[in-house]
Amino acid sequence: MGGVVLSTVELPENAREVLRRLGAELYELPRLGEGGLLNILPRVEVLMCWCSGDFDLARWVNSMPNLRVIQTFSAGVDHLPFQAIPSNVRIYSNAGAYSEPVAEHAWALILALAKGLHRPTLAARDYLSNEFTSPRRIIGSTLLVLGTGGIGREIARIGKEGFRTYNIGVNRSGRQVEYFDEVYRTDELRVVIPRADIIAIALPLNKYTRNLIGAEELRLAKRGAIIVNVGRGDVVREEDLYEVLKERPDIRFGTDVWWVHDGREEIPPRTPLTTLPNFLGTPHIAGGAQRDVAERAIMRAVENVARYLRGESPLNEVDRSDYV
Amino acid sequence: MGGVVLSTVELPENAREVLRRLGAELYELPRLGEGGLLNILPRVEVLMCWCSGDFDLARWVNSMPNLRVIQTFSAGVDHLPFQAIPSNVRIYSNAGAYSEPVAEHAWALILALAKGLHRPTLAARDYLSNEFTSPRRIIGSTLLVLGTGGIGREIARIGKEGFRTYNIGVNRSGRQVEYFDEVYRTDELRVVIPRADIIAIALPLNKYTRNLIGAEELRLAKRGAIIVNVGRGDVVREEDLYEVLKERPDIRFGTDVWWVHDGREEIPPRTPLTTLPNFLGTPHIAGGAQRDVAERAIMRAVENVARYLRGESPLNEVDRSDYV
Numbered sequence: 001m002g003g004v005v006l007s008t009v010e011l012p013e014n015a016r017e018v019l020r021r022l023g024a025e026l027y028e029l030p031r032l033g034e035g036g037l038l039n040i041l042p043r044v045e046v047l048m049c050w051c052s053g054d055f056d057l058a059r060w061v062n063s064m065p066n067l068r069v070i071q072t073f074s075a076g077v078d079h080l081p082f083q084a085i086p087s088n089v090r091i092y093s094n095a096g097a098y099s100e101p102v103a104e105h106a107w108a109l110i111l112a113l114a115k116g117l118h119r120p121t122l123a124a125r126d127y128l129s130n131e132f133t134s135p136r137r138i139i140g141s142t143l144l145v146l147g148t149g150g151i152g153r154e155i156a157r158i159g160k161e162g163f164r165t166y167n168i169g170v171n172r173s174g175r176q177v178e179y180f181d182e183v184y185r186t187d188e189l190r191v192v193i194p195r196a197d198i199i200a201i202a203l204p205l206n207k208y209t210r211n212l213i214g215a216e217e218l219r220l221a222k223r224g225a226i227i228v229n230v231g232r233g234d235v236v237r238e239e240d241l242y243e244v245l246k247e248r249p250d251i252r253f254g255t256d257v258w259w260v261h262d263g264r265e266e267i268p269p270r271t272p273l274t275t276l277p278n279f280l281g282t283p284h285i286a287g288g289a290q291r292d293v294a295e296r297a298i299m300r301a302v303e304n305v306a307r308y309l310r311g312e313s314p315l316n317e318v319d320r321s322d323y324v
Numbered sequence: 325m326g327g328v329v330l331s332t333v334e335l336p337e338n339a340r341e342v343l344r345r346l347g348a349e350l351y352e353l354p355r356l357g358e359g360g361l362l363n364i365l366p367r368v369e370v371l372m373c374w375c376s377g378d379f380d381l382a383r384w385v386n387s388m389p390n391l392r393v394i395q396t397f398s399a400g401v402d403h404l405p406f407q408a409i410p411s412n413v414r415i416y417s418n419a420g421a422y423s424e425p426v427a428e429h430a431w432a433l434i435l436a437l438a439k440g441l442h443r444p445t446l447a448a449r450d451y452l453s454n455e456f457t458s459p460r461r462i463i464g465s466t467l468l469v470l471g472t473g474g475i476g477r478e479i480a481r482i483g484k485e486g487f488r489t490y491n492i493g494v495n496r497s498g499r500q501v502e503y504f505d506e507v508y509r510t511d512e513l514r515v516v517i518p519r520a521d522i523i524a525i526a527l528p529l530n531k532y533t534r535n536l537i538g539a540e541e542l543r544l545a546k547r548g549a550i551i552v553n554v555g556r557g558d559v560v561r562e563e564d565l566y567e568v569l570k571e572r573p574d575i576r577f578g579t580d581v582w583w584v585h586d587g588r589e590e591i592p593p594r595t596p597l598t599t600l601p602n603f604l605g606t607p608h609i610a611g612g613a614q615r616d617v618a619e620r621a622i623m624r625a626v627e628n629v630a631r632y633l634r635g636e637s638p639l640n641e642v643d644r645s646d647y648v
Contacts, residue, residue, distance in 0.1 A: 101461060104435070104438075104439070104462050107486075108435035108436060108439040109441070111436070112435070112441045114428075115429055115433075117436045117441060117442070117606070118441070122591050122592050122598065124609055124613055128609055128613055134614075135609060137428070139428060158487065161486050163482065267446050280441070280444070281446065282441070283445070283448035285452055286439075289448055290452065290459055
């Protein structure tokens with residue numbers, strides 16, 4: 001019990017109480033000056049952060065000799081400076097905190113692309129005959145989900161229960177997961193891509209998934225496939241995506257996630273992707289960028305830190321070997 | 325068994341066989357000249373038609389003394405010239421033939437509006453703060469469906485099973501229907517509108533539903549409500565809709581169906597509706613305008629005529645008193 005906890009964002013009052021009742025000495029970065037921060041850093045045991053714009057972890061981590069736990073508010077941890085974080089610090093992600101809103105967003109992208117809502121016209125004949133808008137059926141189609149974590153499983157659940165999709169999953173081990181009819185290992189990806197009417201990418205970005213989807217994989221997509229990415233932009237090769245969407249106007253692609261250059265997700269991207277008529281993009285707004293979604297996610301992160309303070313095992317420990 | 329059947333469209337070969345095996349003498353309008361048509365009209369017992377652009381029923385019905393059955397390819401029959409059709413002619417609709425594609429389209433409109441995909445921008449801050457695009461949650465929301473026929477029930481099913489919605493239905497009698505948590509009579513509409521996060525209109529157009537939704541009903545909508553219409557345009561008052569959407573930018577409205585003037589569905593409509601930022605429209609493409617959807621629907625209509633030819637009771641008999 002106890003310990004110094006630093007949150008890089010202000011916490012809701014009930015979250016503060018949860019931590020204080022467990023004896024934590026809680027500091028919130030927006031309430032500290034830089035002087036205050038320098039004073040408490042040496043004593044911080046638990047850091048709660050987005051660890052992107054809010055806190056320069058690579059800069060400060062050396063001033064935190066007592067740091068034992070990093071709990072992110074984000075589900076993905078691909079942006080953490082793993083090389084700089086001492087090996088005795090445990091890292092916990094907020095995986096699962098965004099499953100429902102992000103899966104809903106994935107389905108909004110899928111349905112909008114399927115029904116031509118990314119480029120609607122009021123001329124019925126054009127709408128129906130145009131390759132970019134002609135409506136496609138969803139019920140009973142085959143859905144391939146890359147990544148079977150919280151978001152991927154929720155995408156699969158909505159597909160199966162709502163739209164009676166036949167669900168194929170891909171994860172690292174090929175282990176069976178609820179709501180999937182078949183699951184394959186990542187190295188079997190090319191075998192399953194051609195079977196899918198819809199492909200939803202819900203993978204975290206790590207050394208195994210970076211650039212996983214390149215031109216060869218994209219070209220394997222079935223004629224008329226709908227592909228959406230709600231995981232991380234860099235799972236798909238940026239240049240390859242543009243090239244293949246240009247050569248394959250039958251593929252419709254939607255994304256909420258973009259490519260990181262110099263540590264920043266760049267929107268719009270470096271290719272003229274957003275000008276293509278078979279593309280629909282939203283600026284990474286499906287999850288934590290929504291205030292109410294972020295508030296719930298922050299509470300969930302606090303509950304995980306509470307597990308640590310009680311001496312229990314927190315959830316979602318990050319395996320650093322996935323990233324370095 | 326037997327009888328002269330006239331179809332206003334060419335039928336697939338398997339449909340022809342079904343009818344001929346039952347002894348029908350089958351004629352298809354595109355294969356008849358006007359002379360041929362005039363020759364066989366006096367003998368026609370069963371007419372299969374869209375009965376809109378394809379065949380001027382009001383003009384020809386007096387030349388069809390032996391007509392006993394009209395089977396429409398469309399689900400709605402609001403466009404039929406009921407006054408001109410002799411009372412001994414039974415009318416069967418194709419209700420239910422479009423339930424899945426139209427319900428999918430309704431959900432595409434709902435999700436697109438909920439996630440701001442009708443007016444996306446690549447600027448995240450604008451996207452999130454703009455009243456017209458800020459994302460709304462779907463899972464767990466309250467869904468009100470007006471009309472609990474084939475389409476309405478399928479909209480409710482997708483909501484409940486896919487998005488865990490709480491479903492309120494409205495139909496004429498208030499009778500309970502699968503996938504609805506509560507069902508009310510049409511005259512209780514104003515009581516339930518304020519409870520709904522999402523309202524889906526899936527009503528046929530008849531004398532009870534024409535202009536059912538006016539300014540008063542629209543103004544009762546909850547702040548931030550999403551409303552979609554996949555039934556018939558004239559269930560909603562055209563001018564009132566424009567006025568209320570202008571005064572209530574928090575409401576987002578999507579439609580695939582439009583207002584009929586002089587017997588023609590006019591797209592765009594007479595008000596500047598399509599210029600409003602809280603509006604999303606598609607040109608009546610959710611159902612039979614799609615060739616593959618129409619083909620399946622035509623087969624379904626043929627199966628219903630086969631019931632008649634076998635001396636069974638066809639499905640979906642139209643109660644003419646609903647329309648005149």
